[in-house]
Amino acid sequence: MNKAIFSFVISAIIGLGIGYVLYGLLGGTGNTPQEPVAAAPSSSTSTAADQSTSTQGSADKATAVDENNIIAKRGCIQCHSVGSLNIKGGQVGPDLSQAYTTVEGKHGKPIEEFLKQPTSAVMSGVIGKNPLTDDQRKQVLELLKKASEAKQ
Incomplete structure (x- = not known):
């Protein structure tokens, strides 16, 4: 039973980590760097x-x-x-x-x-x-x- 719980926790952590990285790479709002907004033209x-x-x-x-x-x-x-x-x-x-x-x-x-x-x-x-x-x-x-x- 302990081995199953341990495997589940490790798998969940790995899965969440991979999801976080992929979300950031595919344009999510995580830690994806954004380009600075340039000053708007006067008109x-x-x-x-x-x-x-x-x-x-x-x-x-x-x-x-x-x-x-x-x-x-x-x-x-x-x-x-x-x-x-x-x-x-x-x-x-x-x-x-x-x-x-x-x-x-x-x-x-x-x-x-x-x-x-x-x-x-x-x-x-x-x-x-x-x-x-x-x-x-x-x-x-x-x-x-x-x-x-x-x-x-």
Whole structure:
């Protein structure tokens, strides 16, 4: 009996340790280092214009969009992509191409409110630990609106 309990405890510790490491490697919120958030541009309108120009160009310009938009800066692309803007990211979360128009139906509140206080457990943990500033929220909304319009 003691041997069985000892084996169980050791197996549980090893399993939890492996799970913790894998969770961190796959983009979990554990001790995964986050890129620092760069200072937001003085005008979010110019950011949207820059992104618009970037997404209309070649694949090289699409890569520049990935590196310079608010979704990349905030780490959203660890789980999400925005296919309509050629922003490639993770596959764990849904594609955000239609989030601007579908969040209210899925989560019961407008996207502006969802970005302040998400109703999903995963996003509550992500945004709750690192909330968006008003300017960042405005930039995310502009980008998601543009993605929604590009998808149509």
